[in-house]
Amino acid sequence: QVQLVESAGGLVQAGGSLRLSCAASGRTFSIYSMGWFRQAPGKVREFVAAIGWSGSVTKYADSVKGRFTISRDNTKNTLYLQMNSLKPEDTAVYYCAADKGGFLRSSSSAYDYWGQGTQVTVSS
Numbered sequence: 001q002v003q004l005v006e007s008a009g010g011l012v013q014a015g016g017s018l019r020l021s022c023a024a025s026g027r028t029f030s031i032y033s034m035g036w037f038r039q040a041p042g043k044v045r046e047f048v049a050a051i052g053w054s055g056s057v058t059k060y061a062d063s064v065k066g067r068f069t070i071s072r073d074n075t076k077n078t079l080y081l082q083m084n085s086l087k088p089e090d091t092a093v094y095y096c097a098a099d100k101g102g103f104l105r106s107s108s109s110a111y112d113y114w115g116q117g118t119q120v121t122v123s124s
Helices: none
Strands: 004-006 010-013 018-024 033-039 046-051 058-060 068-073 078-083 092-099 118-123
Touching: 004 092, 018 033, 018 092, 018 118, 033 068, 033 078, 046 068, 046 078, 058 068, 078 092
Parallel strands: 010 118
Antiparallel strands: 004 018, 018 078, 033 046, 033 092, 046 058, 068 078, 092 118
């Protein structure tokens, strides 16, 4: 089992940048494929990005491709999401998640463990 804790999000102006981190407990972090999801008010939770065990393979939603970068440091048991060129439509609660049995999956139902979520607000 793994526990996930996201860093604080924040309020940023459109065009700005923000980096989220997600600290994982346990010694098995490196065996999980990891993902970031987000949920805006009144909307379903949507896939943002995923990364494989070693960090060498990534996958992005079209809406964030070229603006967001997912990465991980297995020596620190930490997952990151660097968000650049932020837009008001990126406003949401962001969640990190761990996928025990899959690889780069984009369905939230595939993920086994979730962080508590952190609010990101982008003002226009």
